Amino acid sequence: MNDARLRRTRLGTDRELVLPDGTRVAYRIRRHAGARRIVLRVRDRELVVSAPAHVGTAEIRAAIEHRREWIARALADARALAPKPLAFGDRIPLLGDWVALAPGTRRGAHRIGDRLVVSPGAALGPPVDAWYRRTARAHFRVLMESWAPRIGVAPTSLSVRDQRSRWGSASATGSISINWRLAMAPPEVGEYVMVHELVHLRYMDHSPIFWACVEDHWPEHRRERAWLRRHGPQLMSGPRALERMR
DSSP, X not given: OOSSEEEEOSSSSSEEEEOTTSXXXXXXXXXXXXXXXXXXXXXXXXXXXXXXXXXXXXXXXXXXHHTHHHHHHHHHHXXXXXXXXXXXTOEEEETTEEXXXXXXXXXXXXXXXXXXXXXXXXXXXXXXXXXXXXXXXXXXXXXHHHHHHHHTOOOOEEEEEOOXXXXXXXXXXXXXXXXXXXXXXOXXXXXXXXXXXXXXXXOSSOOHHHHHHHHHHOTTHHHHHHHHHHHHHHHHHOGGGGGXXX
């Protein structure tokens, strides 16, 4: 009998994994038509399972069982590296700059110069995240409207989303989605992602002609992709995880 047990849960995720020490870990199954194999990732102390659309639940469960020791280690590492909650006085990143968290009387979070003024409450995280989303929406709309005519496309909409495994996406209907966490990255990184997604409105794949078009419009794309590979996990974890980059 296996040491780890899997069971369904009615919580906000698809399943729950019970580790040998009794720890319960929620995990999500995401199916992708273009995926070729089962991939396990630990993000924000949660297990995310990506699988091809044709793979059955039993095969996915077997893959999780097979890698349960790796899962336990990865989750332990994630807990050890988890950033502390935000506090007044912290400096958080914004498009290559840093702003300091300060208490204020207005509801929510509002930038005043080099400060982000937040109303005192139980936790600073939610209003700060909401402010990042508003800022990202305005910033990336300007970029989309600037780049779309240069690339020769006409996007139909822009959404700023809480994506956990990608930085952006484009649909055949012309909609562009951007991860709000890119507002914490250097501005050139987010701008590259916008260019990348707009080019997808011309070429809905990663073929050589797609990358040639990206290169025409953003020759330094390899530099930005390398930054995301290196700092992406911290970016996904939130502003406190990026402190050591200052």
